[in-house]
Amino acid sequence: xxxxxxxxxxxxxxxxxxxxxSLVIKNxxxxxxxxxxxxxxxxxxxxxxxxxxxxKGTVRVDGVETTKTSVxxxxxxAGFVFQNPDHQLFSETxxxxxxxxxxxxxxxxxxxxxxxxxxxxxxxxxxxxxxxPFLLSGGERKRVALASVLAWNPxxxxxxxxxxxxxxxxxxxxxxxxxxxxxxxxxxxxxxxDVEFVAECNxxxxxxxxxxxxxxxxxxxxxxxxxxxxxSSIVLPQIAQVFMKLTPLGLPKNVIDVYDAKEIVLKALxxxxx
Amino acid sequence: xxxxxxxxFRRVYSPIHNLDPRMKFVYVCAVFVAAILxxxxxxxxxxxxxxxxxxFLAGVQKEWLRSLRGAAFLAVFIFLVNxxxxxxxxxxxxxxVAVETSAAMTxxxxxxxxxxxxxxxxxxxxxxxxxxxxxxxxxxxxFAFTTAVRFVPVLAEEAQTIMDAQxxxxxxxxxxxxxxxxxxxxxxLIPLIVSAIRRSLELAEAMESRAWGATKKRTNLYAxxxxxxxxxxxxxxxxxxxxxxxxRLYVPxxxxxxxx
Numbered sequence: 001x002x003x004x005x006x007x008x009x010x011x012x013x014x015x016x017x018x019x020x021x022s023l024v025i026k027n028x029x030x031x032x033x034x035x036x037x038x039x040x041x042x043x044x045x046x047x048x049x050x051x052x053x054x055x056k057g058t059v060r061v062d063g064v065e066t067t068k069t070s071v072x073x074x075x076x077x078a079g080f081v082f083q084n085p086d087h088q089l090f091s092e093t094x095x096x097x098x099x100x101x102x103x104x105x106x107x108x109x110x111x112x113x114x115x116x117x118x119x120x121x122x123x124x125x126x127x128x129x130x131x132x133p134f135l136l137s138g139g140e141r142k143r144v145a146l147a148s149v150l151a152w153n154p155x156x157x158x159x160x161x162x163x164x165x166x167x168x169x170x171x172x173x174x175x176x177x178x179x180x181x182x183x184x185x186x187x188x189x190x191x192x193x194d195v196e197f198v199a200e201c202n203x204x205x206x207x208x209x210x211x212x213x214x215x216x217x218x219x220x221x222x223x224x225x226x227x228x229x230x231x232s233s234i235v236l237p238q239i240a241q242v243f244m245k246l247t248p249l250g251l252p253k254n255v256i257d258v259y260d261a262k263e264i265v266l267k268a269l270x271x272x273x274x
Numbered sequence: 275x276x277x278x279x280x281x282x283f284r285r286v287y288s289p290i291h292n293l294d295p296r297m298k299f300v301y302v303c304a305v306f307v308a309a310i311l312x313x314x315x316x317x318x319x320x321x322x323x324x325x326x327x328x329x330f331l332a333g334v335q336k337e338w339l340r341s342l343r344g345a346a347f348l349a350v351f352i353f354l355v356n357x358x359x360x361x362x363x364x365x366x367x368x369x370x371v372a373v374e375t376s377a378a379m380t381x382x383x384x385x386x387x388x389x390x391x392x393x394x395x396x397x398x399x400x401x402x403x404x405x406x407x408x409x410x411x412x413x414x415x416x417f418a419f420t421t422a423v424r425f426v427p428v429l430a431e432e433a434q435t436i437m438d439a440q441x442x443x444x445x446x447x448x449x450x451x452x453x454x455x456x457x458x459x460x461x462x463l464i465p466l467i468v469s470a471i472r473r474s475l476e477l478a479e480a481m482e483s484r485a486w487g488a489t490k491k492r493t494n495l496y497a498x499x500x501x502x503x504x505x506x507x508x509x510x511x512x513x514x515x516x517x518x519x520x521x522r523l524y525v526p527x528x529x530x531x532x533x534x
Contacts, residue, residue, distance in 0.1 A: 051438045071441045080442040086472070087432070088439040090464035100461065104444030134468065148443065 001027050001062055002048055002156075002187075008056035009043055017043040019211040020057070027155070030178065030188045032198045032219065035208035036233040041191045042083075044208070045158050048189065049078040076105060079154030083161040085145035089133040094125060097133050098148045105152055119151040122177075138165045156187040163194045175201055199223055199237035199256040207232050224254040283398050290332035290396045294504040295405040297511075298393055304511045305389045308518040314527040315378040317518075321385045324514075325392050334395045341391040345384060353380040370531040399423045404498050413492055421477070429470060436465045 002025040009018040017040045025031055033041045046052040047059045050066040050073075059066045061074055082088060091097040095116055102112045120126045123143045128136060133144050142165060149157070163171050171194075178188050178201060192198060198205065198219060205222045207215040209232045215222050222228060224240045236244065243255045251268060255261050290298075309321055329338045356376035361368055403420035407413060437447070440461045447458050521527065 046438070049442055051441060070446070072444045072446050075442050075444055080439075082435070082439040082442070084435075086469050087436045087465055088443065088461075090461045090468075100445075101443035104446070152444075 001025065003060040004044075004047070004057070005059075006057040007044070007047065007054050007059060009040075009047070009052060010055045011043075017211055021208075021211070021213055023206065023213065023216070025187060025189065027187055028182070028185045030182055030201070030203040031190070031206055032201070032203045033189065033191045033206045033208060034193070034195070034198065034232065034234060038210075039208040039232065040211040041208055042160055045080070045160065045189060045191055048074075048156070048158055049080050050074040051080070072104070075154070076152070077154055078156045078158060079149040079152065080158045081146050081149045081160065081162065083164065085133075085138075085141040088145055088148070089141060092132055093130050094120070094128045094133050094136075094144050094147075095130060097144055098151045101148055101152055107152070115151045115153075119147040122150065123147045124173075139167065139170055142166065143170075154186075156189070157181060159188070159190045161192055161194075162190055163192060163197045171197055193234075195223065195234055195237050199239065200258070202257060207234075220254050220256055223256050283395060284334075284337070285398060286333065288332045288396070289503060290328055290392075291398075292501075292503065293396075293507055294498055294500055295397045295401045296409065296498065297500070297504045297507045298397060299405070301507055301511045301514075302389045302393045304515050306386060308514060309382050309385045311518055311522050312527065313375065313378055313382075314529055315374055315381065316530070317521065317527060318378050318381040318385060322381055322388070325389050328392055328396075332392070332396045334392070337395050338388070338391055341395075342384070342388060345387040349380050349384055352383050353377065356380070370534060371529070374529055374531050401498075404494065404496060407494070408498055414487075425473075429466070432469060433462065433466055436462050439465075 002023070004021055004023040007018050007021040008016075010016050021040070021044060023044075033044065035041050043052060047054065047066060048061065050061075050069065050071045053067050061078065066074060089097055091100060098116045098119055099112050102115055107115065116129075117126075120129055123146060125140070125143055125147055128140065128144075133141055136144065142162075146159075146162070162174055166174065175197070178190075181188050188203075190198075190203075202219045205215070205217065205219045206213055207222060207228065214231050215225075215228045223237055224244070226236055226244070229236060235241075237256050239258065239261050240253070240256050243251055243253050243261070247253050249268070251264060255264060305321060305324065309318065312318055312321075329335055353376050356379050357368070357372065360372035360376065364372065399420045402423070403416050406416035406419060441447070445458065445461055447462075448455070450458065
């Protein structure tokens with residue numbers, strides 16, 4: 001559980017990135033943090049594993065204040081995957097890349113071996129085990145970075161812009177993967193601009209603007225309220241836009257899911273035929 | 275890193291920022307020469323005080339002080355080495371003259387640092403590049419130089435992100451003995467180098483697709499021109515050099531220890 005209370009954060013160069021953020025993320029929740037560039041999304045999640053410490057206010061992870069412990073200790077439970085995989089890949093093979101964190105956390109050699117195989121299979125990277133990560137495509141490098149974090153099986157997963165550079169199929173796989181994490185009771189926090197991806201996942205949405213939280217609630221509600229989204233320069237998901245135009249026909253307006261949309265439209269057509 | 279902070283340019287407008295970079299450079303060189311001419315403390319104190327009005331005119335006091343703080347460690351080191359060598363060579367006695375000479379040597383270093391700091395704090399990379407071009411340095415070199423200067427903060431920021439990413443994977447940079455600590459930086463350095471190379475290749479492609487090097491003779495949107503302020507600075511520079519040379523040749527420079 002993450003408890004953020006009246007969090008303020010100012011970067012050394014004087015930029016005030018967070019101005020009084022309060023937020024509770026319970027275990028097993030799936031949260032999407034959205035907002036325009038510079039809203040403070042990444043700054044906020046960097047507090048969850050202690051990379052940044054509050055200038056004012058507190059951040060507690062499972063009851064422990066992040067100022068009283070180390071990044072390495074917090075990271076054991078909170079796996080953080082950075083936006084750009086090139087900021088972390090350095091090993092000669094994909095296998096070693098994944099082993100890096102496992103060695104840092106002091107896993108036994110035979111466990112490391114098993115974990116690597118498990119993570120590679122999970123993300124469809126088994127054929128690249130002995131390949132240099134630098135020879136892989138952008139999307140594949142991103143998955144290697146994800147695998148290297150998943151390998152130590154953290155209870156919480158923080159993904160910074162996971163959909164950038166992924167084709168639609170990979171995004172769908174990522175979505176299924178997050179659902180799978182959820183069924184295992186893991187907490188998943190994503191930071192993203194990708195409104196369509198969020199619409200498909202329908203998580204709890206936390207909307208940020210200029211270092212503060214402007215909305216916090218169910219995705220279905222927030223993503224279908226244009227006035228709220230406009231504050232953060234986010235456009236409605238396409239399905240919501242269509243349904244917004246269809247309200248004169250008596251259709252509901254808070255629809256963001258393709259399958260829900262299909263059901264509703266079919267039902268309406270059925271009614272008309274009668 | 276604080277030394278570099280003292281060299282980082284921020285875009286502000288002041289009479290000093292608007293001066294021609296070539297003139298500023300000539301002035302800094304003149305201070306440099308004058309500092310080398312004198313080993314006595316009194317003229318060095320005068321040289322130390324000279325850039326201070328410029329600093330206030332440009333409004334860069336904070337950054338300037340930071341660069342001096344960054345140089346403090348080396349300054350103390352220079353002072354101690356001078357004192358020690360004097361102490362051992364003069365038969366294990368510590369004289370007032372020895373302290374004064376050591377202080378003068380240290381001050382000479384500080385004068386060099388402070389004047390270069392003022393120069394870099396008030397001169398934008400663009401201006402510097404223009405100045406290089408207009409002094410007939412081939413454009414390729416001028417461009418490489420300004421690009422290098424411009425990318426230092428970008429790389430520094432990137433290094434910080436990489437360190438964060440590796441820390442999030444359980445890397446503890448401060449852990450272990452001396453050799454282990456150096457090895458700890460491998461996971462930071464490799465991504466940094468790889469991304470710097472990748473970035474430079476991308477930059478090269480982007481430059482070429484914008485017709486970089488298409489013509490032999492390139493025109494500039496801005497041209498540096500000398501204004502009244504620049505001539506005033508030139509006059510100050512010549513005056514400084516003339517006084518320094520005259521004093522050096524014809525006036526015996528007193529030392530403080532003579533008065534004690």
